[in-house]
Amino acid sequence: MTAVAPPRVVLVTGKGGVGKTTTAAAMAVESARAGRRTLVMSTDVAHSLGDALGIDLRTSSTWEHTLPVEDHLHAQAVGARTSVAADWGTLRDYLLTVLDSVGVDPVVAEELTALPGADEVSALLTLGHHATSGAWDVIIVDCAPTAETLRLLALPEVLGWHLDRLMPAQRRLLTVMRPAAAAAAGLPMPGSAVIDVIATWRAHMAQVRAMLTSERASVRIVLTPENVVIAEARRILTSLSLHGYAVDAVVVNRVIPVDDDPWRAAWNAAQASGLETITESFHGTPVLTAPYLAGEPTGPDALADLAGQTTCLHGVLAPLEAPVRSQGLRVEPDGVEFVLVLPLPLARSGDVDLARRADDLVVDVGGVRRVLALPSVLRRCIVKNAGVRAGELRVRFVRDEEVWPRGR
Numbered sequence: 001m002t003a004v005a006p007p008r009v010v011l012v013t014g015k016g017g018v019g020k021t022t023t024a025a026a027m028a029v030e031s032a033r034a035g036r037r038t039l040v041m042s043t044d045v046a047h048s049l050g051d052a053l054g055i056d057l058r059t060s061s062t063w064e065h066t067l068p069v070e071d072h073l074h075a076q077a078v079g080a081r082t083s084v085a086a087d088w089g090t091l092r093d094y095l096l097t098v099l100d101s102v103g104v105d106p107v108v109a110e111e112l113t114a115l116p117g118a119d120e121v122s123a124l125l126t127l128g129h130h131a132t133s134g135a136w137d138v139i140i141v142d143c144a145p146t147a148e149t150l151r152l153l154a155l156p157e158v159l160g161w162h163l164d165r166l167m168p169a170q171r172r173l174l175t176v177m178r179p180a181a182a183a184a185a186g187l188p189m190p191g192s193a194v195i196d197v198i199a200t201w202r203a204h205m206a207q208v209r210a211m212l213t214s215e216r217a218s219v220r221i222v223l224t225p226e227n228v229v230i231a232e233a234r235r236i237l238t239s240l241s242l243h244g245y246a247v248d249a250v251v252v253n254r255v256i257p258v259d260d261d262p263w264r265a266a267w268n269a270a271q272a273s274g275l276e277t278i279t280e281s282f283h284g285t286p287v288l289t290a291p292y293l294a295g296e297p298t299g300p301d302a303l304a305d306l307a308g309q310t311t312c313l314h315g316v317l318a319p320l321e322a323p324v325r326s327q328g329l330r331v332e333p334d335g336v337e338f339v340l341v342l343p344l345p346l347a348r349s350g351d352v353d354l355a356r357r358a359d360d361l362v363v364d365v366g367g368v369r370r371v372l373a374l375p376s377v378l379r380r381c382i383v384k385n386a387g388v389r390a391g392e393l394r395v396r397f398v399r400d401e402e403v404w405p406r407g408r
């Protein structure tokens, strides 16, 4: 059997109501009409993908269940019950109880890494299934508004954080205590099946994260040329970078066609200034513009029309087949010290808070937190200083003499 090439995955996100669903659906129709086997899936619980496509799209009950729309194009709305994650709520509570019983303060655990809901777990597991099924060339994901999307994208690491603490603890419990003794001591003792399920999810999540941070995946931010919307889009770009996700384009939707009618001309001027801000803000990222149409673009033909009228204002949009250039986290040796570099476009030094907790570095940028498991070399180091320069967070580490073998 020959290995199938993984699909190209594009996540579409942005502020509420800017046109994420419409943009995702239009991109999907365009991709399918170019002959690619395309799946457009909605992970937003307030699904409106069906309305945009002009079809009756119910939340699917299994991950395999996708609805054919036209040649090469399928759609799917994912909910909590679409994948095996339906029982996540129970497991989530269990996880917190076990952490508590083995000495990890559940308040600290929650504070560090807010555990997501079943919808999010289900969305990622379903995406992971599709990404490895071999059935698709392109998967476009219509995401919920920004905050939920960030929580979704942080999930694989968050779950990993919890499970890394749970697994050894669980093993300890199982080896030192027999179930009856544990029950007498009031400790939760799940069947090993539960642990197996969680461990399997963990492995799937790690795969999904590897896929989403690979050169086959990117995020597109949809926005409209208005200041409030632009400000939020800037923040999400920084946050996505913090989590290691590449943004390969921003899509400016609802650009009003130029006209001399005074009302329109006033909007044209305001939007032109917004577009200028966008070009400056997202320097280096291709900026696409989509016109404000006279009516709602619903149904594949209207969406194809919108995609056809979407043009690249700045930069060059690479074809979907091209690998995504993503600049992830890296460690640069500097003499006897090390610098951890995390590209954070648009972040200012004052926006960033850092804390070291054991082998984790907790990075807070404008209220969004990432718990970074430090690469092993840095675990034996201590933080010397940190700052943001030229769109990069640079954290300098020096060797911890107490744990570093002498003479090395």
Ligand SMILES: Nc1ncnc2c1ncn2[C@@H]1O[C@H](COP(=O)(O)OP(=O)(O)OP(=O)(O)O)[C@@H](O)[C@H]1O
Binding pocket: 015, 016, 017, 018, 019, 020, 021, 022, 023, 044, 048, 145, 253, 254, 255, 290, 291, 292, 293, 294, 295, 296, 297, 298, 306
């Ligand atoms: N370029 C456009 N021209 C005209 N109408 C548009 C355009 N883009 C989107 N719309 C309309 O605007 C409304 C909102 O669009 P859409 O549902 O795509 O936004 P969204 O960002 O997905 O919203 P939500 O945050 O609620 O998911 C829809 O009625 C859609 O048909």
Ligand SMILES: [Mg+2]
Binding pocket: 020, 021, 022, 044, 048, 142
């Ligand atoms: Mg939507």
